[in-house]
Amino acid sequence: MSALWAALAAVLDFAPPLLLAALGGVLSERAGVVNIGLEGMMRIGAFAAVTGAYYTGSAWAGIAFGALGGAAAAAVHALLSLRYRADQVVSGIALNLVALGLITFLLESVFGSAGVSPPVATLPRDRFGHSPLAYAALLAPLAMHFWLARTAAGLRVRAVGEHPRAAATLGVRVLPLRAACVLGSGALAGLGGAALSVGILGQFDSRMPAGAGFMALAAMVFGKWTPLGAGAAALFFAFADALQRQLSFSLRAADLHLEGVFLALPYALTLLVLAFGIGRTRAPAADGVPYEPEGR
């Protein structure tokens, strides 16, 4: 029971990277661009954040660099999939592969180590041990929900994700708007990576983000491509992760070696919801469908 309480208390530590990246996924896919590259964008963001914090000495500057790094990675995805009509899934996978090799290469070139970066400045924490970024991440799903549901810009985003041609006839410029959403998606994923490196660990680890980008993707699907749903799913997954860590501290659970079962749970649950879930689970209608302005 104490493990349960400890896990609940730790959720706010584990959730921000997942929350931010899952919202990144929602933003891109609601605009109709599949983003399998969240993992790579998080990785690049996590590294950019640590590098920024290292050279400026400021954790907040590092966080900004993380968002910029994620957006830069997303720019490649946008350019390839929107301008050059690459398959969106392929482009995202390629981005993940590039991020894997490139960041290890840069880690070694910049910090002279293939394992971890030197420790950098960390964010200020309140008396509960949480950084302002954690609270901001908690509010982000509400903000994005309001923006998507209630503002004209949000309506345009949903329109190009559901029926781009109809949106175009109403004067929405489909490809620039999609590109903007992909960039925003990358910035959010990059922030998620920064929350992982500068926010939680205070340094970069060569294995980051160790699948968090894919878990964010699962949270997005579990949350039915909505900001509130994805946010709730990310919190739930973070809770499962925290509980798993708490249990592995207590001796008897460690003997059972059940960490993997807990870690597999979010993915298995997402699959079950997709296959047998109650209610309608579907991606935005034009998700992954390239848009040809000339209407071929």
Added chain:
Amino acid sequence: MRKRLFAAGAFWSAALAIAASLLVCLFAILATGKNPLVGYGYMIEGALGGLRPLGETGIKGAVLILTGLSVAVAFSVGLFNIGAEGQLIWGALAAAVVGRAVDLPGPLLVPLALLSAAAAGALWGLVPGLLKVSRGVHEVISTILLNWVAIHLVHGWLISGPLAARTGGEHISVAGTAPILAAAHLPRLLPDGRLDVGLPIALALALGVWAFFRHTSAGFEWRAVGSGAEAARAAGIPVGRRVCEAMAVAGALAGLAGGLIILGTEHRYPGVFRTGYGFDGIAVALVGGGAAPGVALAGLFFGAVRAGATRLQLVGIHPSFAELIQGLTVLLVAAPRLFAPLLARLRGAP
């Protein structure tokens, strides 16, 4: 369905993409103040310079050919198999368990362990096929999720718990499962180096896949499903059945790749097993143009890159540089329109 991934001139786009990627990486090494030509020299030496390096290229190439074929076979029915990694992991585990537990002479045990690996991969591959056909779950999402279910269940539970080797009583080994029997080791082909029968097996299967699509009516039906499910259904082809068959075969190929790694070089399911071969299979299939001969070539090429990259450490570059080369190549292959003007000019020239 995803026909435009493999436009005409696939070979030249792939060659151009590889050349461009190597060029970009050359500048990346240059930017760090190291000598790229020396680095690439080491890579070539590490991949091709003698029996030992050739053996490394061969064993890595064999695994990449199989995961590449896995992705390519699923492509043929229009499905994107991102799950080769998970299928490979279950295959590797099955080979490690059978290779340890069944006491048979080598000529029987090796095929049995490899078949178990293929069967385990096939079962894991069948799941996204069934989910797609019966519940309409998109295979890209289901295979990604299944990868992580496999990774966590096998690495975070089975290998560290129930199946871990016990060293002296209660202690659990972090080295992975208990070693397989010597009879289960793949026979090696060369007096020097680690080249084993995995490569001939992979090449034979590439030939088999090629012949299947080229010369059998079943292969034709699979491709018909891939070109258009509705038209195929109208022509009386049982689309759902073909999709499931193709996913099972795709899983079997990836599972077999896992079996080769365990029986060929690891000789146990290791405690830390970060292969990435399943994800690399996507790269191999794409760069190989989705057809068996191209997949075999691309698999051998990236096998050589992987083998050669281990030598990059001599100039202070991490072996994961191979992933950078591979990822950039896929990025460039992924955008057929990037090279279209150049290719058109090349073709238009007299």
